[in-house]
Amino acid sequence: AQAIVASILRDADGSTPLVGEETSAALREPENNALLALVTEAVSSAIGERSPDDVLTLLDHGGHDASAPEYWVLDPVDGTKGFLRGEHFAVALGLVCDGHPTLGVLGCPNLHVATTQSPEAVDGQGVIVAAEAGQGCATGGMEGPLAPVKRSTCEGLVRVCTSVEAAHTDHTAVDAAMQTLGREWTGVRLDSQAKYGLLARDQADAYLRLPRPGKRYVERVWDHAAGALVAMESGTTVTDISGKPLDFGHGRGLEQNTGVVAAAPEIHSALLEAVRSSG
Template sequence: MSTIRYSRERQIALSAVLKASLLAQKVQEQLVGSGGVEKRDKSPVTVGDYTSQALVSSLLALHFPADRIIGEEDSSDLRQPSQSAIKDQIVRLASEAMSESLPLEEEERAWEGVKAGEPKTEADWLAAIDRGNSEGGASGRHWALDPIDGTKGFLRGGQYAVCLGLIEEGEVVLGVMGCPNLPLDPKNKDGEKGALFVAVKGEGAFQRSFTSSTLTPISMSTLTSLSSASFCESVEAGHSDHSTNARIAQLLGITKDSVRMDSQAKYCSIARGDGDIYLRLPVSETYQEKVWDHASGSLLVAEAGGVVSDMHGKPLDFSLGRTLRGNKGVVAAHKDWHAKVIEAVQQAVGEEKK
């Protein structure tokens, strides 16, 4: 894989996502454990989210100081006295993660300038988190960052992802995702886990491990019939309308059970052919999808041979700020079948309104 324009951005993004992914694994081991935690206790993912955002933000600020970040988190809650214990954990984990070496030399080198400025104070880390306060828009360069996407998956020991996308003049041009719990080989569920996914616009989609820089091309499955397809959808019913999805499957003649997983790992899954269609239909008329939930994943699928749109077939518009307020829902499928899927979506939604 070679590109001239975004080679540096791609390498820095891979380095940032890898370190944040390894941090997330550590937080899971230390604060969640193999048995998971109760859903109501979200403190582990809170610690992971903030720390991951602080790390990625610090690296981006070093290499691309003029770029802005559309991050999911800000430090306002952390500054409350009641959050002092969590804040202390974040400072400790961020400092430890910054000093820990990455397994690959080229990625370790990316952090040298950041490490030279150690030690960072509590104020430094909070400021790093708050660099994610960009409102986005149609001009300039913005990094869309979801430091841990898939809260419920993280807490239950399921799928989650660290997601970083570069939006330039309102268009996603680079996407990197780290999925610590996703098997590297989908045919060997018990094999090595931890996959990094990367796509540069016009360059194709690729996968690699956490410990090797070797990039393997990936692509969506080519189907002879939609009836042999499988859906990949959210675990949580609050994230997508499962009943409408079932009707869409019926209209398309799909009989396979849906593959359900949390986070943008769904995009990664269909991009490499584990599943075929990703549906995220709105469960609320007022909900607006967030930019960081779809930037990197949508580019990965597009570069793997797919089309990603909203439920009406409109391209996702990343130029409107922190949300996709110009779109409703998300539908991703192979380019050969996307139009058929949209037809079924429209029919199913139309039936519900009658």
């Protein structure tokens, strides 16, 4: 996916750098020649005939360091373990200007188009969630059309989504924070920025990404830029655990932030306080 997106962006907007998660390093190893051939075939089927060298060059087109005032940011397979399990993953593309996401698109191939379906269901229909800063959020199936979406007020049960992997969030801390909040709640665990998509599509009320005790993990820009924007444009409040907005203006890492607390605005302040007091 990174090679395909890089080609399209280079042709349409060659002056704006692309910050991608992947590089060509592994595919350049001789023992991976067969894999490179398969990747080249897949890329060629999507955007026209390309050579293996073309594919390697396109992959490395995403090697910029996110220091420019404006840059594209791409995670071609966000939620790798979910992808490998045949569960949820996303292709996430964002445009960052002066440290703030201004465009965001999530492609979530295994989310159900109908928001009435369980977000954990994996049926392969697929969903697109897209947003532009100040212009709202829209969602629909992979073939379109997209329709505007806005989240509703969270008045009863609080639907909380977290990561599947314990390495990505402290699930014990999530349980403690929700107990401190004192609201009836239910949890769903899934991989990738599909969690932000659930917030945008009003299928969740909160997304907590809380660091494990003693761990200083710097979140990566490609794991949050597109998702944070679609959630915010649907009416969700997105901050780190200190209440600061996510700052995408310091390179490939969210160096000024720790964790994520994204929630419906009417519960965000209370949830933030619950995270602080229970931590």
